[in-house]
Amino acid sequence: MVSLQNKIILITGASSGIGAACAKVFADVGARLILVARRYEKLEQLATTLQLTSQTAYLVQLDVRDRIAVESTISNLSPEWSNIDILINNAGLSRGLDKLHEGNFLDWEEMIDTNIKGLLYLTRYVVPGMVERKNGHIINIGSIAGHQTYPGGNVYCGTKAAVKAISEGLKQDLLGTPIRVTSVDPGMVETEFSQVRFHGDNQRAEKVYQGVTPLTADDIADTIFFCATRPAHVNINEVILMPVDQASATLVNRKL
Numbered sequence: 001m002v003s004l005q006n007k008i009i010l011i012t013g014a015s016s017g018i019g020a021a022c023a024k025v026f027a028d029v030g031a032r033l034i035l036v037a038r039r040y041e042k043l044e045q046l047a048t049t050l051q052l053t054s055q056t057a058y059l060v061q062l063d064v065r066d067r068i069a070v071e072s073t074i075s076n077l078s079p080e081w082s083n084i085d086i087l088i089n090n091a092g093l094s095r096g097l098d099k100l101h102e103g104n105f106l107d108w109e110e111m112i113d114t115n116i117k118g119l120l121y122l123t124r125y126v127v128p129g130m131v132e133r134k135n136g137h138i139i140n141i142g143s144i145a146g147h148q149t150y151p152g153g154n155v156y157c158g159t160k161a162a163v164k165a166i167s168e169g170l171k172q173d174l175l176g177t178p179i180r181v182t183s184v185d186p187g188m189v190e191t192e193f194s195q196v197r198f199h200g201d202n203q204r205a206e207k208v209y210q211g212v213t214p215l216t217a218d219d220i221a222d223t224i225f226f227c228a229t230r231p232a233h234v235n236i237n238e239v240i241l242m243p244v245d246q247a248s249a250t251l252v253n254r255k256l
């Protein structure tokens, strides 16, 4: 197992759910964390809870959709933070569950800009340094939605299918370097995901998980940690994981 002590790990979407759970597992093994999200106060709360200091965490308020801001964040990292070892492209969201022909343009643009373009911007600005240093690992958070489309999932599923293709393409383009590329693709995980999908309609969000034992953010962080700690010659390309109560994007066992 590779040690992550003092490794620099940049996690997007660290203010909630899977990203925040990743911060905890990686902080526990002595990694130094660059934590990125729009809600800065949530990052501060997380840093306090995990007892992180300015030596062990650098908090960045950043909207990953803003290419200029992503470039400026990465190019202005101080020398003690600039040699990023692991990039976890986790920031992402679904918006709505409408039929495609009734879909909301703003929802589409937010998903495409965050899940595809945001992930690309971070990758484009961070990976050249990894190539130069001959060291690095990019871990993209995809979804089973990238493997199977479900009714109303249309554009969200399209963005996650794009993440799958981008992860495969990046792996091919980095062949010949020691840099690793992994896609972790979960099924149902209970986080703020459904509240965000339904624009704060918590009753509708709760129904998603009713009668099911979903995965937790900690389950996903644990899987990401496994991928990040394999020996240097091992690349975990893709992990698909679901709760036992789920068999596909549409087949869920509800004990109601």
Ligand SMILES: NC(=O)c1ccc[n+]([C@@H]2O[C@H](COP(=O)([O-])OP(=O)(O)OC[C@H]3O[C@@H](n4cnc5c(N)ncnc54)[C@H](OP(=O)(O)O)[C@@H]3O)[C@@H](O)[C@H]2O)c1
Binding pocket: 012, 013, 014, 015, 016, 017, 018, 019, 036, 037, 038, 039, 040, 042, 062, 063, 064, 065, 090, 091, 092, 093, 094, 114, 118, 141, 142, 143, 144, 185, 186, 187, 188, 189, 190, 191, 192, 193, 194, 196, 217
């Ligand atoms: N939960 C599931 O069932 C599930 C299943 C498969 C895949 N996933 C994927 O897992 C990833 C994490 O989601 P989650 O379940 O942990 O949901 P979550 O609790 O809603 O967390 C999403 C995170 O993404 C950040 N984010 C969203 N838009 C952003 C932007 N424009 N710029 C920077 N950060 C942004 C949010 O932070 P701010 O709002 O503070 O910016 C938040 O920290 C997503 O890519 C999601 O598609 C989730």
